Structure formats: C-alpha cells, structure tokens
Amino acid sequence: MPAQSLFEKVWSSHIVAPETEDTPAILYVDLHLIHEVTSPQAFDLLRSQGLKVRRTDKSLATLDHSTPTLPFKTLEELEIVSEPAAAKQVRQMEQNCKDFGIELRGFSSRERGIVHVMSPELGASQPGQTIVCGDSHTSTHGAFGALAFGIGTTEVAHVLATQCLLQTKPRTLAVDVNGKLQHGVTAKDIILKIIGTIGVGGGTGHVLEYRGSAISALTMEERMTVCNMSIEAGARAGMIAPDDTTYQYMAGRPLAPQGASWDAAVKRWRTLPSDADARFDQRVSIDVSKLTPMVTFGTNPGMVIPIGDAVPRQNDPAFRKALDYMQVESGKPLLGTPVDVVFIGSCTNGRLSDLREAANVLRGRQVAKRVRLLVVPGSHEVKRQAEAEGLDEIVRAAGGEWREPGCSMCIAMNGDKVAPGQLAVSTSNRNFEGRQGKGARTVLASPITAAASAIKGAITDPRELMPLQ
C-alpha cells in the first residue's frame, strides 16, 4: 500500500461510494453534532419529505449559540432572559430533538456546553472518526486525529437523513511547527502565527495536518485551540495525529470505548498517524522558539502581529479600511491601546486550562475601572471544575462577571455583545467587523493576554504580569 497521510487514512476508511470522474464521493459520518442555530431549516426539510433521522445514536445535540449565559432558575424563565427570536429558536430545538428522537443536552443537562467543548469532554470525539456540524469551528475535533469539518444547513439535513455527505477529496497541507514555546506564549499564539503566515485564504481546499515538536508538546486542550481556528485560514479541516497525550485525555470519558474495546480502539488508533513518507500537496514550516504573544490589529484573523510590534503599513484600500474600522494606525504599537471589554471563553479558549491560566493572571488583582470582564466557561463540566478550584471567586474578586456556559460574546446573538465602537480583547476566533456586536472592534488574543489587558485597562503583554519561571 502506498504511504498515506493521517487525512488519507481517515478519508479512505469512510468511503461509502468512491469519487468518480462524474460524481463526488459519498462519505460516511461517524458523529453529527447539532445545535439550535443551523438545524431548524434542516429538520423542516426532513419533515416536508416525511424523513426520519437515520442514526440518532450518531447525533449529539446541545444548545449553545443563541442560548443566554445569564443564569435562570426554571426553564420557563428563558423567555425573560432571552430575546424572543432566540428563545423561540431554543424552544424549536427542544421540539425538533423530541420529534426526531435525538437526545438533547439541553437546559436540564449537566453536560450542556458549547458543542466543540462538550463533545470532546464526553469522549464522543475520537481518533479516526469523521465528525461534522453546522458550524465552521467543527475543525476543533481534528485535535483527536478526526476528520472534522463544518457544513451548511442543507448538508445538516443530508446527514440527518442519510448519515452521509457528498464530498470531493480535498488537498493536503502539512504545517510543521517546531521549537519550544517561551514562557507566556500559548497555543493561541501558535495558531494566530500560522494564520498570519498562510493567510485567511491560504488553506482553502486543503486539510491541514499540524505536526512537529511544538504540536506534540501541546496538551489536548491546547491542540483543540490550534485546530479550532483552522477554518480561519480557510482550511476544510485541521488535524493532529493521535498519540499518548490523546489517549490519556480520552481514557475513562463517558462516551469513549471502555474495557476491552478501549484497548482494541487504541491499537487501531495507533495506525492512524501519517506514514513517514506520506505525500502532502503543500508544506509550510514555522519555528515558534522565538514566538511572542500575538494580537490581531485588523478585521480578519490573518491581520495579526507580535504584541510588541507596530501595526504594519500597506497601501491597499482593504487594509486601510480595516485599520479605519479598528481605529488603529500604521506604525504605532497596539500595546497600551485602551480596552473597554475583555471576553474570555468560546470554543477556542473556553476550556478549564484557559480559565486557569487567565485566573492565574487575575488572582489578587483588580480589573481596571473602565473595563468590563466577562468570563464564560465552555460547558457545565468546565464550570463545575473551575468552581471546584475557586476560579469563579478569583474572577469575581477581580471585578469580572462569571457566566453560564455558551457561545456568548463570540457570536453576539444571545444577549452578550460589545457596544458600538468599543474595543474588546477577546479569546474567541473572529475579529470580523461587527462579529461581537454591531460596530464592535475585536482584538483576538490568548487568555493570558486578555486577562492582563483587563487588569491594565489597555492591551498588555501578559509577561509583564506573570511571575518568571
């Protein structure tokens, strides 16, 4: 057999009908993640054609996007804390799951969370799987060596009805990341650096495989941060080969294989990494040994600089428009720019280690007077663990808000948003115009950069506030 990459192994083992000159491949889906925003029209399509959900056992549903992060005691209070359209959408999700026999991790579930936080912590996301969701950040699950990608609502209906998708085979791009990270530099800074290097369209048509010593050294939560933002480089998906770090993370999780089937699964998973001589359509190599914390200065995630650098100069109308929107100037550093809002959370950086790192910066300090700090755990499980460690108290004592799990200010369709003109340092994934609210200006950064900026009330290099190692 010719040498195969991780992607090729997963792809070829899920072919229901092969790609031909005239038709795309039919690809089987092992896990379909479903949320309230991109599924209602898909369920309606099934209804209109009298179709059932083919594999409810391969569907995992939750509420996250338009779901409020303000606490409410009884389910009837949803209509009080939510905007009417959002509440209606949440209610419709409850009804759709009931009608089609899908278990919903809804308000009464201890497991509810952002879909890309919840599925891995349940052990549902596994190496070698195909995983899809009507959400572009599905690339997150590639951290487990799964082929995971976002789909549109029509395709959500395809998967609900047939558990399959029509797909043309993507190309592959190996992203070799080597070097030891310096103190205060995180997985978020790595992925921002990668996107800045290959560009927001650099991955279009490709599945990325992140490899190299810097990737192997990452924890699973850090790998998820990296894979999460693959779509911000335009990639179809991003993957990391499974290894002992992967298996240690997964062992014992409720939906992971148990006992003898666990041993068999690990044996199978060990065959997944790319063969030594596997061919990639493209390669890029990045050394992160001198990487510093990264921050975005423009209106897409590729417009990113080392935190100590000045905003670059480019004589391009789109570039100037982005700088005008952000109210930043070429040649001037972002450091010291006043901050109005700091958001720590999202499917990119809403996991326990993210909140721990942020809390380490916040501990014993006060958020600057002008700043609103919002910390939103990615799931109830993250929230419980964080509270058991007292992280909620650190956030509150610093003057921050501690919320219920959800997508929150990352997408600003659930009540949490940044006001027009305000500058937010955000641990989320998109700094598009208006992404965090109409007229909102977003600077993407790591949880520690965000926390340090909250304390200082201005964009701050987190290494200023961290004890030396």
Added chain:
Amino acid sequence: MEPVKQIRSKTVVMPNVDIDTDQIIPARFLTTTTKVGLGKQLFFDWRYAPDGSDKPEFVLNRPENRGAAILVGGHNFGCGSSREHAPWALLDFGIRVVVSTEIADIFRSNSLKNGLVPVIVDKESHAWLLANPGIEATVDVASATLTAGGKRIPFPIDKFTRYCLLNGVDQLGYLREHEADIARYEAAHA
C-alpha cells in the same frame, strides 16, 4: 432546487477582499428558523444607516445597480462561518452569481445547494471585471463561461456540479438512492 442554466445581468462590483459571512449577514439575524426573507438583512451593517435608511454610497443601494444579479467580489469571497443564511440572503436579494478569484469552501458548497453559482476566474479577468462595473454579462453553466464586453472567460466547474445546476438535482434524493451502499457500509462497520 430549480434548474440554473444561464444568468444574464449587469454586474455589481464589491472589490473588498475577504468578504466574510458575518458581513453578508450578521450573526444577530441567525435566530431565524426559516430561510425566507433574509434579503433585507443582506450586508446589513454596510447597507443601512443607524436610523434604518439606506446608505446612499453603499454599492448595492446605488440606483444603477438595482436588479444586478452578478456580484463580482474581491479575493476570498465568503470566508468565515458555515451559515447557509449567507447564500439564502444573497439569493433572496436577487444575486444569482458570485464571481471572485477565490471562494471559501463552505460558502461555495452552500451556494451550490441553493442554485447560487460560484464563479472562480483568473486574476487578469477578475481585474478587468472589477474595472468594468455594471457591464452586461452572461454566465452560462453548460459551457462554464462568463461572457462580457466581447471577452469569454472560462471558469472551473466539475461535472457533477454542472449536472446538478442544469437539472436542479436534489442532492438529498441522490444520496437516498444510495441506500444499499450506505446500508452495506454500516453493516461492515457495525
């Protein structure tokens, strides 16, 4: 889906690079549970003044661009989220073709499910289209060409995509015809 064979229209030009789906339709409008009527929210934050009136300078609000069905965008059109609301909004507004040098994967896939034709052209042709806004153009799916101003610009389209557009193929129906293959796969991987 209705068959899509040929679209004749003047072009409207939005030269901005990296037009993302949050610009095409902001996330706060995604609380809808239907796909109808989203044209009103198309490019909402670029299109309307704070009082809700049209911004006269925005390209889609200019009288000469009314009715244009072929949108020529900058490089990397449709990047960002997987929201199918983006092509739904474009189609509801009356846009039936999007032209660029690069179109994001998920947006492209979503567009094709709804009969919005993604047309990827070479840099030189793109520059010419950007420099000639409002030109009468014809996009022909069968021959995979965009013709305008005496130029004949080919664009890539795979056989299946072309077949689906020309015949209005319901891809869910196509997948369901493979029930035997799916059942066989499931039996082998149970």
